[in-house]
Amino acid sequence: MNNTTEFENLSIEQSQEFSDRQKMNIVIIGHVDHGKSTLVGRLLADTNSLPQGKLEEVKARCAQNARPFEYAFLLDALKDEQAQGITIDSARCFFKSDKREYILIDAPGHIEFLKNMISGAARAEAAVLLIDAYEGVQENSRRHGYLLSMLGIKQIVVAVNKMDLVDHSQDVFNAVCAEYTDFLSQINVKAERFIPVSARDGDFIATPSKIMSWYDGPTILQSLDEFKKEPAPVDQPLRLPIQDIYKFTEEDDDRRIIAGNIETGTLNVGDEVVFYPSGKRSKVSTIEVFNAPSTNSAFAGQSTGFTMEKQIYIQPGEIVSRADEPAPKISTQLKTSLFWLGKEPLIFNKRYILKLATARVPVWLKSINTVLDASDLSTENNRSHIERHDVTECVLETVKPIAFDLSADIAQTGRFVLIDNYQIAGGGVILEAEENSNDLITAHVIQREKSWQRSRITPLKRAERCGQKSTLVVISGPAGTGKISVAQKLEEKLFEAGRHVYYLGLDNSLLGIDSDIDNENLRDEYIRRLGEISHLFTDAGMIMIATVSELEEYELSILKRLNHPGQSLVVGIDSETLTDSKLDLHLDSGSNTEQSATAIAKLLTERNYLPEYYL
Amino acid sequence: MTQLDVLEAQSVYILRQAYRSFKDLVMLWSIGKDSTVLLWLARKAFFGHVPIPLMHIDTGNKIPSMIEYRDRFALEWNLHMIVGQNTKALESKQTFPDGNLDRIACCKKLKSEPLKHTLSGDWPRQVMNHKTGKYELDENPQAFTGVIVGARADEEGSRSKERYFSPRDHHSEWDIAEQPPELWNQFNTDFAPGTHIRIHPLLDWTELNIWQYIQRENIPIIDLYFDNGNGKRYRSLGCAPCTGTVDSTAKNVQEIIDELAGGKFADIAERSGRQQDAEDGGGLETLRRDGYM
Structure with missing residues (x-):
């Protein structure tokens, strides 16, 4: 690779003096019309900080349209926003103080x-919340405050705006402060400070105000500079959610690189790492970079990649952690606090997609504990x-186990979003892993068994008549290992030996009973239906x-x-996903079809699923 | 981590997420500094490789050295290069200023329209053959449903309101009021049939950040951005009829950074040399709602 050559021309020292300044994202929030823009x-x-001529241009446009100039017009860039005088979508404004650079995110209050x-707020490290001194604390003053705490934003300054409308009264200011402090204390949030301002007149925005001499604290500008930049969480346990696994063999590159962003912690060459939820292990061989000096460590905040000493089958979505550090939790049931933004309500018996770090799993709403009006x-x-x-506060159940942390322990892997109708429709944080309660499948099977209309022909009678115990034989393995040929051969052998057997081809169910499944849910729903079909077949006494x-x-x-109470026999051909302990029989794709089918039939006999087996 | 490290990590994360989520993904390369930085970030993300096809919309008005530069690095970096053009409009002179179109209508004809049809594959497009170094007709033009774009939020008003992953309907239209939420590092990577997604890995970068990064990484950049002796250079690259040069004697990246950081361009908008913006009431919203990048 040409990594080093391009790097040699570079003067690191020279570039650092320009790029060392930090950038901070601040969100400006509050009720509609309280003066954020x-x-x-x-x-x-x-x-x-405005581009040359911008102020004059907006003033001229206002004069042209015979409307009074407002500073908000500098921000509300969209035509609908200017027409309606409200902010519709969050805007990023770039701005520099003497101390650092900022992206101010002007959020809508409607x-x-x-x-x-x-x-807008989810991108921020700190917030300025505005309250109109004349209108006082309003619905969205409270709602926004609540959401900040859910989003994990701890640094908040409250600006009590439009002081000019209340004669710059200290009493009014104090009353607003008291009311809002009381609200924040109920949700365990503390504002760093309250500042009386008049955004229109510029009082205590960038410069102090002579009128409100009773206030001697910092201006908005100064308090932005007082916000602390949180250091990267390098001291927490390693959490590296795998984004992807790359191998660019066609470009003569044999590296198999596990890529992802380090959310917390540190990764070093030689570290023994564990992948969750699979629990597989390997060792870090190299940390890969492009056009940068080679390194033996990567840290929280970096988008990195590494290779492993032992190649194992892992998938994007798993979380890499270190064997010598606390592991993430694994569960299918999560007690969460979430907010819902979808047009359609969040309901029971509907399948959503949960995205947590880089994992993505189908999920159901299992129970609602409380609903809060923020x-x-x-x-x-x-x-x-x-x-x-x-x-x-509700419990969600994922279709498969996922790895995560409690939000209180590691925020980055303790939060998630829900997808409904192709879009992010909600977000939340994990409060606890729910354990010891039945998951939806188990609860379904219990219910199904309870209401099942039992035939007068008992399973024993069927077994005697058919000369076999009904069984599901499932053959798994990668594509191209001859699973179908083995399945067909097995069906033929058993049939010729007088057994009641049926091989269900993939397309036979996909094009028929499964034809209504949308692509998004295909695999999980296919598996579910295969389980129910198997249950019918085994109930009917079949193999x-x-x-x-x-x-x-x-x-x-x-x-x-x-398939319960039907029996199952699991066969793996070169299986990478199922470990030997999960398999009843391990075959390899090298053996011929006849031998493989015979081995399965033999095992069925040994297990007494077939009374005797002879050829 | 420095500011540039943070920006780089975020952009790399977005690029990798896009690559994982979309099969039919393409990256627009205008040959300008922003999309060239984007291309470089892709090499960072994929450890020296660019597994995403690059698309260039050739308006026929681009400055010739841009095409030479494009093809040189397409070969050197082993890029899957696709080129589209509105040949009909160019032949029939439906252009500005020599046709009877105004600037905005010309932008639609030469940029928005060919972009839409080159993405969908329903207009002929050219692909580079790396054996010959020449372009050939794309025999199996696939439709792209994910488009990576180098737009920055600091460029103009409507771009400041973008999401990292932004769904567009099948007419490439942008429904600004109905943008889905985007939380933490979770993006909208699902989309309904008939829609596609625009991906903006550079939203948080400023013009100054772009030049600082070009300097740090030593990224080869087209020399139109530098004063080659006549005291003029391009600050923003577009079509010749609508893009003016600026008076500047900056001859290298360092001198450009000085101009932007505290010098003569510290408070002058980057796109002030782009005439179509002024015609759109100071913003690009009209064009962008309709599919302009």
Whole structure:
């Protein structure tokens, strides 16, 4: 590779003096019309941060349209925003103080655009929350405050704006401070300070105000500079969610690189690493870079890549952690606090997608504990669904186990979003891993067994008549290992030996009973239905044979449980996803079809699923 | 980590996420500094490789040295290079200023329209054959459903409101009021049939950051950005009729950084030399709603 040559020309020292300054993202939030865009506009204007001519241009446009100039017009760039005088979507404004560079995120305050406010706030490291001194604390002053704490933003300054409308009264200011401090204390948040401002007049924005001499604290500009830049969480346990695994063999590159962003911790060459939820292990061989000096360590915040000493089968979405550090939790049931932004409510019996770090799994709403109105902290306990803008404490159940942390332990791997109808529709944090309660599949099987209409022909009678115990034979392995030929051969042999057997071809179910499954849910729903079909076949006394490519452990567990009380026999051909302990029989693709089928039939006999087996 | 390290890590994360999520993914390369930095970040993300095809919309008005530069690095970096053009509009002179189109209509004809049709594959497009170094007709033009673009939020108003991953409908239209939320590092990587996604890995970069990064990484950049002796250079590259040079004697990256950081361009908007912006009431919203990048 040409990594080093391009790097040699570089003068690191020279570039550092220009790029060492830090950048901080600050979100400006609060109720609609409390003056967020005006504050940002004023800040930009008073610090000479606007491009030349911008102020004059906007003033001229206002004069042309016979409307009074407002600083907010500098920010509300969209035509609809200017026409309606409100901010619709969060805007990024770039701005420099003497101390550092900022991206100010001007968020909308209208409830209809809460999703846009959250998108802006989720990117921020600190927040300035505005409250109109004349209107006082409003619905979205509280809602935004609540959401900040959920989003994990700890540094908050409150600007009590429009002081000019209340005669710059210290009493009014104190009353607003008291009311809002009280609200924040109920949600365990503490504002760093309250500042009386008039964004329109520029009082305490970039410069102090002579009128409000009773306030001697910092201006908005100074308090931005007082926000602390949180150091990268290098001291926490390693969490490296795998984004992808690269091998660019066609470009003569044989490295197999595990790539991802280090959320927390440190990764070193030689570290023994564990992948979760699979639990597989390997050792870090190299840390890979392009056009940078070679290195033996990578840290939180870096998008990195590494190679392993021992090649093992792992998948994107798993979390890499270190064997000598605390492991993430693994579960299918998560107690969460979440906010819902979807147009359609969040309901039971509907499948959503949960994305946590780089993992992505189907998920169901399992139970709702409480629903909270974040604008007044009132709660309800008997809700059957979650409406748009509700905040809820609820339990989610994922179709397969995922690795995560509690939000209180490691924020980066303790939060998630939910996808509904192709879009992010909600987000939340994990409070606890729920254990010791039945998952949805088990609960379903228990219910199904309870209500099952039992035939007068008992399983024993069927077994005697058919001369066999009904069984699901599932053959798994990578593509191209001859699973189907083995399955067909086995069916033929058993049939010729007088058994009641049926091989269910993949397409036979995909094009028929599964033809309504959308692509997104194809695999999981296919597995679920295969489990139910198997259950019918085994209930009917049959031996059913099915093939599934690369069956995962959790999928096998679903199949087996759905097939209950029918028996299952699991065969792996070169299987990489199932360990030997999960397999009843391990075959390799090298053996011929006849031998493989014979080996399976032999095992069926040994296990007494067939009374005797002879050829 | 320095500011550039943070920006780089975030952009690399976005590029990798895009590559993992979309099969039919393409990256636009205008040959300008931003999309060249984007291309470099792809080499960072994929450890020296660029597994995503690059697409260039040739308006026929681009300065000739841009094409030479494009093809040189397409060969050197082993890029899967695709070129599209509105040949009909160029032949029939539906252009500005020699046709009877205004600037915005010309942008639509030479940029937005060919972009839409080259992406969907329903207009002929050229691909580079690395054995011959020449372009050939793309025999199996696939439709791209994910498009990576080098837009920066500090360029103009409507770009400041973009998401990293932004869904567009099948007409390439942008429904600004209905943008889905984007939280933490979770992006909208699912999309309904008939829609596609624009991906913006450079949103948080400023013009100054771009030049600082070019300097740090020593990225080869086209020399139109430098004063070659006449006291003029391009600050932003577009089509010849609508893009003016600026008066500047900056001859190298360091001198450009000085101009931007505290010198003569510290408070002058980058796109002030782009005439189509002024015609759109000071922003690009009209064009961008309709599919302009």
